[in-house]
Amino acid sequence: MRRREFAVLAGPSILVMVGLLVLPLVRTIEWSFQKVDYGSPGSFVGLDNYQEAFSDPRFGKAVIFTVILTLIVTAVLLVAGYVLAVLVNGLHRAKPYVLGLLLVPYVIPQIVGATMFSWLFNPNYGGVLSYLIEKLTGAHILWMSETWPNRVVVSLDVIWAMLPFAMLIIVAGLQGVSDEMIEAARIDGASTLRLHLSVIVPSIRGVLGFVALISIMDVVRTFDALVPLSPQAVQIGNESIMLYIYNVAFQNGGQNLGLGSAIDVLLILLIVVLLLPFIRGVAKETRAG
Amino acid sequence: MSLSRSRVSALAAVAASLTLVATGCGAGSKTSADTAASVECDYKAPSGKTDVNVLAYNSSSVDPYTNTMVKSCTKGDVTVNHQPIDFAGQVQKTTATLAGDTGTYDIIETYSFVIPQLAAEGKLEPLDDLVDEYGDEYGLDAINKNMSGAMTYDGKLYGLPMQAQMLIMAYRKDIFDKLGLKPPTTFAEMIDDAKKIQAAGEVKYPIALPLLASADIVTAYDAALGSLGQNLTDPKTMTANLDSPQSKQALEALLSLKPYMDPQVTTFDQPAVQQQMYNGSAAISIMFSGRMNDLTLPANSQYADKMAFAAPPSVNGGDVLYDTVSVDGWSIPANAKNDKDMLFEMLSSSVSEKASKASLPAAYPARDGMVTDDSMPFAAAANESIAKVPPSEPYPWTAEISNAITPIVANVVLGKTSVQDGMGKMQSEANKILTEYK
Structure with missing residues (x-):
């Protein structure tokens, strides 16, 4: 490809990336060292914003909550997504219809889905699931105001919203596993479990890595679902990092953009740390391929 | 490229649907x-x-x-x-x-x-x-x-x-009539009424206040403090009044209502309290007047014709109500x-x-x-409420202090912070803000 062709083809993408990714990132880093109000130039405050973030116990709690949520949800997404994908992949004529149905949670805006989800556990709005669980177990659980029950609700909602994506990508991966290899494993006497663990899963390792990568990035940025699902997230320690950023930077007309930017930079670093194993894996596969 | 008639119809149907969805969202209220x-x-x-x-x-x-x-x-x-x-x-x-x-x-x-x-x-x-x-x-x-x-x-x-908008108390007249109760004029009377409603098995958690931990709870605290004759701050001395005896009473008054409110009350904003009244899971609620008309609409609740209204009670008696007015x-x-x-x-x-x-x-x-009994079902309650509201606090720092103390009030009501510690923290936060205005 000639230089000119390359410039014409790649130029627009590079421009968009610089405008929408690089410039905001540079501005975020710049603001993280400043005191910034809307509409006025910031004033340099050194590491004050970072110091403030680290000295706030809420930040530590938000990091722990976010990391735990990310790890649990990603693990469930990989396992449940795989099982669901295998089941869907086994379908024939019904496959497109079932796929379409399963994708509904993914296309519903998160805030809407989370609001509807919260009603399942909120007796004030019907609370079908909380009612059934109380009938079955006799336990009156405060799903919205107690830390761990609320964490279960939040996790279930995020899983519900993201499972279709995981399933869809894994279904695509399963289509690439050769029938001959599966047939050979069966002839060799492999059980169903062994077939999946030793043949199919290693064959789609790259796809699973990709699902994990995307899931981690999405779950770490959990924000809007918490608004309806965890109305007192701050008090019960269920504030995600993104919600914490919103609360300190913008809530009630606040303008702590410098502090918000500093926490944002720390969040980016956290995402990089969480993704490092997967990025290395993908890079290794790319080199090998 | 030409489109077949059926495709054109399908596109028109999709466009019409999208327009309907968009305008439906646009209606907004x-x-x-x-x-x-x-x-x-x-x-x-x-x-x-x-x-x-x-x-x-x-x-x-x-x-x-x-x-x-x-x-x-x-x-x-x-x-x-x-x-x-x-x-x-x-x-x-x-x-x-x-x-x-x-x-x-x-x-x-x-x-x-x-x-x-x-x-x-x-x-x-x-x-x-x-x-x-x-x-x-x-x-x-x-x-x-x-x-x-x-x-x-x-x-x-x-x-x-x-x-x-002023605070108004809505209550279930059918339950009050059945049990021979009168609309409460103090927090103590409200608790007495709630006990009787609970004892009669009518409603498990009779009292409903919007006490959302991230917002409404500070309005409740301010209304209680105002009813006790105290402002958030003293503009002359530029000091906060949040560690005063009235502040203690205000926090304790909110705590005293907890046994009669839904255990998840700190997750309830005003729409959630409306919902409690709609579905009959509360018998007494105090909200801003802008929420009251919705309670009287049969489309919203089977109890719409059983709702009655009164001015909110005062915390400890007296002429100043548990109230606030927002213009x-x-x-x-x-x-x-x-x-x-x-x-x-x-x-x-x-x-x-x-x-x-x-x-x-x-x-x-x-x-x-403009507001008469003919024009509004809760006119008398609204007029009494606005006549007995605590004085407003028109200072530039009021909003900032309210935002700063919201999580502290929430932690006190949730029992995560003691009343004494909470008052100390509120006083410190408020005085820090006041220093910037001196």
Whole structure:
């Protein structure tokens, strides 16, 4: 490809990336060292914003909550997504219809889905699931105001919203596993479990890595679902990092953009740390391929 | 490329569906455009195409005014635009639009709580000269003086009042009649009533207050403190009153209601409390008046015809109620680029007599003499409430202090912080803020 062709083809993408990714990132880093109000130039405050973030116990709690949520949800997404994908992949004529149905949670805006989800556990709005669980177990659980029950609700909602994506990508991966290899494993006497663990899963390792990568990035940025699902997230320690950023930077007309930017930079670093194993894996596969 | 007839039909159907969805979302509130009045809006139009952007949150009581303005003042080349938005969104956009030399909005909905801060920062246009010029034309002399006072800072009017919201108590008359109860006038009586309702097996958690930990809970604390005769701050000495004996009483008063409220009450905002009244899981609630008309609509609840209203109780007896008044009005941002006279005529038309009448009974209009038993089912309660409200605190620091102490009040009510520790922390936060204003 000639230089000119390359410039014409790649130029627009590079421009968009610089405008929408690089410039905001540079501005975020710049603001993280400043005191910034809307509409006025910031004033340099050194590491004050970072110091403030680290000295706030809420930040530590938000990091722990976010990391735990990310790890649990990603693990469930990989396992449940795989099982669901295998089941869907086994379908024939019904496959497109079932796929379409399963994708509904993914296309519903998160805030809407989370609001509807919260009603399942909120007796004030019907609370079908909380009612059934109380009938079955006799336990009156405060799903919205107690830390761990609320964490279960939040996790279930995020899983519900993201499972279709995981399933869809894994279904695509399963289509690439050769029938001959599966047939050979069966002839060799492999059980169903062994077939999946030793043949199919290693064959789609790259796809699973990709699902994990995307899931981690999405779950770490959990924000809007918490608004309806965890109305007192701050008090019960269920504030995600993104919600914490919103609360300190913008809530009630606040303008702590410098502090918000500093926490944002720390969040980016956290995402990089969480993704490092997967990025290395993908890079290794790319080199090998 | 030609499209087959069936494809064209399908595309038309999709387009129609999307339009319906979009307009459905755009309606934004239950009252929507059917409460919009057609009123005179006789501004001098500028030459050329002009857009006037209005920022106002959607609610049953604000929508009639916004819709009237949009309907009556859009004409010729001038278009008045309003996008649906919730209250939190309005708060964010207000901060953003007022920040720089230019803003997105020409007219913004403001309320008495934020007027002192925005006015002190020079973000709003004083309206006194405009009132003098256009007052007769739009009958602005009938606007309640106290409400105008609530939108005034340092002797200048910064918001033209449209309506007021005060706390009102709604209760289930059928349950009260059955048990021979009277509407409570103190917190102690309210607790007694709640005990009897619980004992009779009528409602498990009879009392419902919006105590959302991230917002409403500080309004409750402030209302209780006000009822006990104390303000948040003393502007003369520039010190906070949050470690005072009244502050302790206010926090303890809120705590004393907990056994009679839903255990998840700190997750309930006003719509959630409305829901409790709709579905019969509460028998006594205290909310802003703008929420009351919804309780009387049969479409919302099977108990709509069983709702009755009274002024809220006082905490410990006496004439000052557990109450607060918020006056809503229209302001013109100082950075608005459109002609200020035109903007003022637009907002004046939306609070004209005809427009204000159209807002009843959802709103309590700012015009004198409009709220009567014929015009509003909770008129007597609203009038008594507004007459016995604690004094307002029109200082630039009030909003900032309220925001700062919200999580502390929440932790006290949730039992995560003791009353004593909570008071100490609130006092410290508030005094820190006051230092910046000294």
